[in-house]
Amino acid sequence: MRETLRDAMRALGQLLVAFGLGLVSLMFLPLVLFTVIFTLIVVGAGVLPESVLLLRRFAGVKRRWVGEWTGEAVPEAYEPLVGELRERVRIALEDPGTLRDLRWVAVQFLYGTGAWCLGMPLAVVGVLVDGALYAVGRRPAVLPLLTRLVDHDAALARRLLSPAPGRRLAERVAELTVTRAEAVAAHGAELRRIERDLHDGTQARLVSLSMRIGLARRAYDDDPVRGRALLDDAQDQVEAALGELRHVVRGIHPPILTDRGLVGAVRALAAASGLQVVVEVTGGEDGPRAPAAVEAAAYFVVAEALTNAAKHSGAERATVELARGPGVLRVGVRDEGRGGADEGGGTGLLGIRRRIAALDGTVRVSSPVGGPTVVDVEIPNP
Template sequence: MRVPLRQAARATVHLFLAAIMAFGAYIFITVLLITATGAVAVVGIWLVPETVLLIRRIAGAKRRLTASWTGRDIPEAYRPVTGTVRERVLMAVKDPGTLTDGRWLLAYYGYGWLTVLMLPLWPVGLVVDGVWSGLLRRQAVVLPLIVKLADVEARWSTALLRPSPQALLARRVEQLTATRADAVAAHGAELRRIERDLHDGAQARLVALSMRIGLAQRAYGADPDAARKLLSDAQAQAEEALTELRHVVRGIHPPILTDRGLAGAVRALAASSGLRVAVQDDGVADGPRAPAAVEAAAYFVIAEALTNTAKYSGSEHAEVLLARSRRGLSVRVRDEGCGGADESAGSGLLGMRRRVAALDGTVRVSSPVGGPTVVEVELPCVW
């Protein structure tokens, strides 16, 4: 009885909340009538997009309620409603998501009554089942019915609230457009950084090297000691220029990634970060490696996160987790510092998001004031 009772309790809560939503939907009919009257009278046409946005919120709440019972998220696919009144009305009316939500709301006025009418019978059913199974040692009858009813209600809601293929395609196109824009911006910023590093570092040292070699050539016959001193300085300049070039190359793709793989490169990065970093590898070093672009993105995300920890957090300890996931590579960086990370304050989080977005990945940052700061990254790839 323990498992059926637990399931029935969850089903009862789900149906109870569904009944409350059904009552709210019936009250919402008044808003729909006011909007329709205003639209017909033209003067209230501005109510149309606002009503559509309200319906989106109601449908979103229903999606979350259904997902809590089924354990499977129902995706949303809406176009933004912005601009002038005319543009907002056209966007709201032409959005395929509006048709999906309207169809669900209309159907919910029908099958929503089922949860409302059954609401008074659930407590009675639980008591009857308890007496039936307790005294007569028989299997419960009403409890499976309650669970079945919750399943049916969730199945109907899932089918009606699932976005159409056209809406999903439109949302995907918008995501790819935004991702491409971020990738172009990240690429431009990377090119400017490389140009700046070459101009301010290696190029300046190479110019100084050329000048010293020229001075050494002029002084070689008249003052060999001075020429040797200039050549010695030129050699030092050449070594510094090579160091600068290696730094630029590491910024493009760290050679250590090729040599040691992601796990080994991250451990080397942690050792040189000036922090006490605990690196945990959950299967990344075993088996096939991720694509080079994915490894590079993960490496730079970790490097940026550890740099932020050293600069801003006030913590001397950090944790790095590398793990294989169903979608690809998961990265998690955590510190127990002061928190309060702000993307607009130049902490590098925006660049991190752009680099990950270019690979169709996701970044989640949790940094409440007082800490901890947690950066979680998902990079899709095929292992």
């Protein structure tokens, strides 16, 4: 019974919120009328885009509320209100989201007010009736209806505020088009980097090595000492070339990932970062490994974030979190430095975004002035 009462009180609170939103919805009716009249006489055309923005924020409050109640976010899809006044007015009038939000405002006023007027007496009757039922060992029958009222309100709002499937599909196609273009650009830049590293480093050393071996072969019969010195020098060139090749290969797919797995590789990064780094792992280390591309992306995220922290943040400590959930790998890097990281100030964070976008993942960066800087990444892990 105690749990039933707690759920009922929570539902009653949500009904009060719905009632409040209904009253605010009523305020939007004169605002809409005012906006339409002033737009028709042109004098107040500039009011329309601002009114639509206010309407979007109001609908956003309901979306967040529904997401918190149901545990599933309500998607939104709006055309950006940008450009000259005439363009903004056109977008505000033609955007299907405007009509969708207005329809929800009207329904919210009716349902929110009605649900509250029904919910209050229902709560009073429920306490009395369900208290009596509980006394005789029966299950509560009235108070759970409050939760159903809120569930219906959330379902109705989701149906009214969610964009049409075709719109969501079009946005997803556009998003994937941008992601593909960024992935192709990042791939091209990576190929050019590898080509440059091979041309300027390894290839130059191999050419020098070939020349020294040729000189050593010609000098060996006449001057064995000089020939041996040239061969020793060639040996040094071989070792240097191998080191540069390892560096290039490490940039493509770090061998330590193959040898130790993601957790071991990240711990090696932490140990070599120069910071006091704590690595926290959830989701088990003994399960099946993620695909190589997912592990490599997560590894490079940690490497870049720790490098940035060591170079720019002034931090002494950092935390790396690795978490495997159903179908997703989460990576979080937090440093206690000065913050203020600017994604437009370099290629590090942009490179992270492009690498993760290629795998259809998400990146969130929080770096207020004064710190901390937090990089959170989610990568699909089939």
